[in-house]
Amino acid sequence: MIEIQNVTKRFQDKKMSVTALNHVSFNVGKGEIVGLLGENGAGKTTLLRSVATLLTPTEGKITIDGHDTVKHPDKIKKQMGVLFGGETGLYNRMTARENLEYFAALYHLSKHETKVRIDELTKMFGMRDYLDRKVEGFSKGMRQKMAIARTLIHNPDIILFDEPTTGLDITASNVFRQLVQELKSQGKTILFSSHIMEEVSMLCDHVAMIHKGQLVYHGEIEALYKEENSQDLNYIFMSKLVRGDEGYAI
Ligand SMILES: Nc1ncnc2c1ncn2[C@@H]1O[C@H](COP(=O)(O)OP(=O)(O)OP(=O)(O)O)[C@@H](O)[C@H]1O
Ligand SMILES: [Mg+2]
Known part of the structure; x- marks a missing residue:
């Protein structure tokens, strides 16, 4: 299980500070396939790199099966x-x-x-x-x-993919999709980012949407469809972002 707890990541150079992640919290349960959605620059890669122990959160923490990504990266990397x-x-x-x-x-x-x-x-x-x-x-x-x-x-047991099908043709993308189904049947936990809504709706049982570093939705995809009264993930995503800009803008 991946537990992302109140994670903020700021990148600082001499003059500018960029808040790539702003108090993001959600869990990825064992055997879940979670799609990470967000526009360019939303913070997806930063979040995945933080879960992968490659970046240290500025605030908050991430644990994998109880092991802290900053304190015990060695225990995490193996799995x-x-x-x-x-x-x-x-x-x-x-x-x-x-x-x-x-x-x-x-x-x-x-x-x-x-x-x-x-x-x-x-x-x-x-x-x-x-x-x-x-x-x-x-x-x-x-x-x-x-x-x-x-x-x-x-x-x-835990797999992170950052835009795994970008640049692939239909055949290669389909191979990837079949593979995820196979990994799912083996009970693997997968968190992956994608710009392809069709792929996310086909493969994922949960979805996390980030907008300008903030989490605007996390939950089951079916629940989201019900809540939004639509099965069009693209439309839902866009309308969440618009609402996000009203409520969450940084
Ligand atoms: N090493 C870094 N130094 C400074 N700023 C960074 C660094 N890495 C990421 N950022 C900034 O953090 C923000 C989030 O970037 P990130 O790469 O996580 O976005 P993304 O959602 O993966 O976008 P994309 O869809 O384009 O891959 C951006 O404003 C980016 O410029
Ligand atoms: Mg990225």
Whole structure:
């Protein structure tokens, strides 16, 4: 379970202070798939980086299964898989298999565990044909699949994706969506940001909306549909933002 408690993050340079997150609180329960929505600059990446232990909140705290992200990042990293948009973290000169072996070693997987896990992931992603090819010649979709596979090499229970399908074609996006369904059936906890409403409404059971660093909604997607008397997430999102600007503007 991820508990985000009253988190504020300010970035300070010489003259300017930017409040990227402003007293954000919500929980992600075990096995929940939560979509994080917000306009450009809303604070999604900042929130995901904070949950991933990569940023320290200015105020408030985040715990993962009771472990504080600032005090005990080591306990958290082992059980978490993280993929940020645009960063694949792959080594071009190595083959797909070598890359996966490399990441498995970082998590101290044994030779046997590594082999079993690579087999599982290769099957799950349909990567058998190019497992022993160098990554440098891979297409964008192949790279993205590999990036997701390396994120999951240590079979984490908590997975964070920042805009995982941005820049992917329909086929590669569908692969990602099927994969999330598969991870959901395995009981994984997933928090991911997206600008694609269709994707969020298809995959998520909960949604969190941030606007200018503030949480304007968090809850079950079905409850939101009922509350707003609409199933059009795009419309709901836009109307929440307008209301947000009236009530929450910073
Ligand atoms: N390292 C940093 N230094 C200064 N300001 C930052 C830093 N990182 C983020 N910000 C600022 O914090 C705010 C939130 O940025 P963030 O990247 O979290 O938004 P986002 O919701 O992920 O946007 P996008 O949809 O464009 O990816 C923005 O105003 C951004 O400029
Ligand atoms: Mg972002």
